[in-house]
Amino acid sequence: MIPSSSVKVVVVGAGLAGLSAASTLMKAGFQHIQVLEAMSRPGGRVHTTRPFGQDVIELGANWIHGQEGNPLFQLAQEQGLLLEESGSAKTMCLPGSVTPRDYFFEESGRKLPMDQVDQVCAFFSKLTSRAFSSELDPKHSTQSLGGYLDQEFAQSLQATSKVGQRLFEWCKRSECTDEASSSLYEVSAVQLCHYVALEGGFFNSLGPGGYQALVDTLLDSLPPGTVLCDRPVRSIRWALEGESHAHPVSVLCQAGQCFTADHVIVTVPLGFLKENGAAMFEPALPTSKASAIERLGFGTVDKIYLRFEKRFWPDDCAGIQLVWDAGPEDEKVYQHSQSEGGAWRDTWYKKICGFDTVARHPTVLCGWITGREAQHMETLDERMVGEVCVRLLRSFTGWSVEEPAQVLMSKWWSEPFVRGSYTYPPPGVDAVREHNALAAPLPQPSDAGHSQEKVHFFA
Ligand SMILES: Cc1cc2nc3c(=O)[nH]c(=O)nc-3n(C[C@H](O)[C@H](O)[C@H](O)COP(=O)(O)OP(=O)(O)OC[C@H]3O[C@@H](n4cnc5c(N)ncnc54)[C@H](O)[C@@H]3O)c2cc1C
Numbered sequence: 528m529i530p531s532s533s534v535k536v537v538v539v540g541a542g543l544a545g546l547s548a549a550s551t552l553m554k555a556g557f558q559h560i561q562v563l564e565a566m567s568r569p570g571g572r573v574h575t576t577r578p579f580g581q582d583v584i585e586l587g588a589n590w591i592h593g594q595e596g597n598p599l600f601q602l603a604q605e606q607g608l609l610l611e612e613s614g615s616a617k618t619m620c621l622p623g624s625v626t627p628r629d630y631f632f633e634e635s636g637r638k639l640p641m642d643q644v645d646q647v648c649a650f651f652s653k654l655t656s657r658a659f660s661s662e663l664d665p666k667h668s669t670q671s672l673g674g675y676l677d678q679e680f681a682q683s684l685q686a687t688s689k690v691g692q693r694l695f696e697w698c699k700r701s702e703c704t705d706e707a708s709s710s711l712y713e714v715s716a717v718q719l720c721h722y723v724a725l726e727g728g729f730f731n732s733l734g735p736g737g738y739q740a741l742v743d744t745l746l747d748s749l750p751p752g753t754v755l756c757d758r759p760v761r762s763i764r765w766a767l768e769g770e771s772h773a774h775p776v777s778v779l780c781q782a783g784q785c786f787t788a789d790h791v792i793v794t795v796p797l798g799f800l801k802e803n804g805a806a807m808f809e810p811a812l813p814t815s816k817a818s819a820i821e822r823l824g825f826g827t828v829d830k831i832y833l834r835f836e837k838r839f840w841p842d843d844c845a846g847i848q849l850v851w852d853a854g855p856e857d858e859k860v861y862q863h864s865q866s867e868g869g870a871w872r873d874t875w876y877k878k879i880c881g882f883d884t885v886a887r888h889p890t891v892l893c894g895w896i897t898g899r900e901a902q903h904m905e906t907l908d909e910r911m912v913g914e915v916c917v918r919l920l921r922s923f924t925g926w927s928v929e930e931p932a933q934v935l936m937s938k939w940w941s942e943p944f945v946r947g948s949y950t951y952p953p954p955g956v957d958a959v960r961e962h963n964a965l966a967a968p969l970p971q972p973s974d975a976g977h978s979q980e981k982v983h984f985f986a
Pocket residue numbers: 539540541542543544545563564565566569570571572573586587588589590591592758759760761794795796799828829830937939944945947948949985986
């Protein structure tokens with residue numbers, strides 16, 4: 528057995544998974560570890576910025592979901608990085624004496640009564656909870672989440688009113704943010720029960736250093752030089768044999784630099800693997816892995832930050848939610864727009880759920896957008912996106928809304944080393960099986976029967 532101190536390990540990707548893997552190996556006595564990161568910064572889908580002054584703006588991950596058994600929560604707690612009052616509510620802004628909550632507006636400019644909003648949202652939440660807790664009737668086993676929700680909603684009292692229907696469509700659109708999907712008709716209803724919600728508050732926020740503080744903690748645990756940025760990996764040869772190969776793995780960077788190793792840990796996003804996985808590995812990945820990469824969904828969620836000179840919303844307003852008369856989540860509207868090719872592009876902005884207030888930024892709003900519309904938005908210029916958002920805010924609220932002083936949006940789909948935001952289970956896909964196939968280590972061909980895996984994946 529080779530002592531761990533002489534084993535060479537290459538980790539591809541310096542997101543939370545890659546950095547955690549490197550840090551854990553270091554603590555276990557491994558010394559020759561090289562982390563290769565394609566981008567010019569570590570962190571990956573954690574991207575903490577400070578575009579509006581000292582306080583942070585998160586372009587990627589924002590909250591730590593769940594507490595018990597969550598290594599990120601544990602690390603953040605040990606390091607004193609958590610915001611104390613965070614936990615169960617998603618509220619992004621906490622003005623002193625009032626209890627903030629979302630304002631819902633219709634296209635006509637009418638503010639919807641809260642009891643009506645609460646009733647529909649509570650009913651929606653009851654239906655999704657059933658899906659998450661595997662209490663779905665077997666008749667829904669092959670259905671999409673959208674199909675199941677529509678069917679159940681159609682039989683409810685709320686479905687008899689126009690407002691009820693419109694609010695229900697808003698709930699579906701908002702759920703697309705959690706699922707990173709273009710539409711809930713792309714998401715499996717029965718597979719959601721495999722999502723394990725950890726005990727403890729769901730929306731745990733980080734303190735003034737934001738998510739980057741966690742990345743920095745992991746970086747600090749590694750010797751200088753362990754992480755190399757601007758090193759996109761082009762190919763991984765993972766079954767080298769014979770005397771000329773002292774190490775069975777060789778990792779080649781785009782610029783030609785080559786790293787040999789005993790093991791490689793691959794933590795690149797599923798979106799990147801979908802585009803490049805077939806060409807990246809030699810020998811090619813086994814069918815189980817290739818098919819997991821193809822079958823699992825990887826959708827786009829983007830944020831649009833608008834900074835205004837003055838706040839124009841009331842103290843108790845935690846967010847401005849947009850309730851359209853029709854679509855885009857209505858199944859008929861969705862399918863019609865698909866059959867018409869690019870027609871949905873003209874109304875891409877209908878996919879913005881609304882605008883939330885932002886912690887520590889009293890004059891900033893954050894809009895959320897998902898799916899193909901988010902991908903389309905990424906092709907537009909920020910000024911134009913800002914103008915569209917202001918038009919929406921003016922027409923829905925009737926308030927006087929000035930042009931934003933700054934607009935900043937994420938572009939996760941356009942990022943060549945990410946290509947999306949996170950994973951979802953499409954209908955008909957066994958998500959647990961595919962995740963396990965993706966995460967399983969690859970053995971050396973000649974090592975069959977031994978536990979000498981050379982390539983390790985983080986799903
Ligand atoms: C908008 C958004 C909001 C989110 N909100 C939350 C949230 O609130 N809470 C939460 O828990 N999660 C959230 N997430 C998800 C969370 O950010 C990710 O699950 C997590 O950061 C993934 O970490 P990772 O290390 O697996 O992957 P990544 O962070 O994607 O790291 C992979 C790294 O691999 C690098 N890479 C890719 N290709 C190559 C290559 N060829 N060579 C070298 N390096 C390569 C990439 O550049 C990247 O740095 C959000 C994500 C997004 C996009």
